[in-house]
Amino acid sequence: MARLIRWTAGVVAAALLVTGCGGGSPGHGAGGPDEGDDGSRSGRSAQRTRTPSVAPPGLPASLTSQKPDWGRCEAGADGEAPGRKWQCATLKVPLDWSKPGGETIGLALIRARARGEDRIGSLLFNFGGPGGSGLSTMPSYATTADRLRERYDLVSWDPRGVGASEGVRCRGDEEIQAAESVDATPDTPAEERRFAKDAADFGRGCQKAAGKLMAHVSTTDTARDMDLMRHVLGDAELHYFGISYGTELGGVYAHLFPKNVGRMILDAVADPTxxxxxxxxxxxxxxxxxxxxxxxxxxxxxxxxxRRIADLLRRIDGEPLPTSTPGRKLTQTLALIGIILPLYGEESRPLLTSALKAAERGDGSQLLALADGYNERDASGRYGTGSHAQRVISCLDDRQRPTLEEAKRLLPRFEKISPVFGAYLGWDTAGWCRDWPVPGQYETPEVSAPGAPPVLVVGNTGDPATPYEGARRMADELGEDVGVMLTWRGHGHVAYGKGSDCVDTAVNAYLLNGTLPKNGKVCS
Known part of the structure; x- marks a missing residue:
């Protein structure tokens, strides 16, 4: 099973490239009239006086006095060297933030230094998930963020439990492939039992792999890591760009450390309510x-x-389709994931059309390739671990644990909303954290941030993964005079760098010059 909520834009974009979906490189906005070198500003201004960095209280000097040993990165997202401009280092943070003087773990950081002389500081990126790797995604995102490098070091990292930062692998590749035969929309008591057993087995595998880290990978833990990171990087304020789940992380940081918030962008916003x-x-x-x-x-x-797609999925549920990959068939669950992936961006629609036509002819190869892209499965049969990290983080965050019976009661409501996706996402509420070995921390994250400077919240009316309504709720929850709403009437997941000069100019103006758009501005 692959939970869909709060997935990373970077992984999805990379998956589409792997599966052969072309399209132009994402652009970045040119400077507009709000970005004059004379410092003139329209709308509300968030210019603040720069002050020396203050260390998080209660930490030993061994952590607060760290000086990262930046060196050339060994490899990038695809195993290739990411280029000479990228440097990597390790930051030590407490394993348990309630015991700041105790055991530590290492977080893997990546950066490209600012080009211009008028440097503001570091701009920290989280690309979503949870479970998305900053080390993998930051180099591939560099073209989109290139304008921002004029005044910022571009910085990202693998959060705790992810990738090179004590990354968790809950299952081996053969076990993952075997679990693909589990029906994520069970129709019989036997299928329900297998669904429940598989979910519980996955949790036990995570516990065995993560050990004591299992209870210390929450969004709150990562927000505290970010504040130490801010200080070690030498910044009095945290300048931040959060995408997808990264918006929830940004909201939690703003709640915990409102006085340390600098210029913050939240794009493709998860609903905090x-x-x-x-x-x-x-x-x-x-x-x-x-x-x-x-x-x-x-x-x-x-x-x-x-209706036609729902009928196709029912037929596949009864008889999985053959594919060109020896020993593998397209199940209903894999077909659903294959349909979902290209809905993240308009540029991939031709790929979806081709895959659906092939499936209707009885060939599941193209939908399987799309599902493999989403599930981070390469040609050799090795799977990535982003979904493993996503699960251990989400299940530590989320207190609500619906039962199978509760999920069943949801199905009519969910299927009314979508005959294609409703049953899958309804059942997923019960399977995701079933019999999880550690309790969840909250029903919903706290993101209110009284006293914080303005936070620019960017909502896309056509976002499938983080629907637009969530952006409005985030702006409201941050608080009056904090959440500033920018709307794009677009399509796909994420707004910045997706072809809207209006969006890109507004984001660049705020990050580069402290110029905010008028609250409620709409970009067509």
């Missing part, structure tokens, strides 16, 4: 909207097209 069931319902609605839009864009009636 939604619990486990609420997130699943939001995404059911968001992906159905994206599917409707895709069908309309290809000249199809959305209702008829949805």
């Amino acid at each position: 939604a619990d486990t069931i609420g997130h699943a319902e939001n995404q059911t609605r968001g992906f159905q909207r994206a599917l409707d839009d895709y069908l309309e864009s290809t000249g199809q009636d959305p209702r008829r097209g949805t």
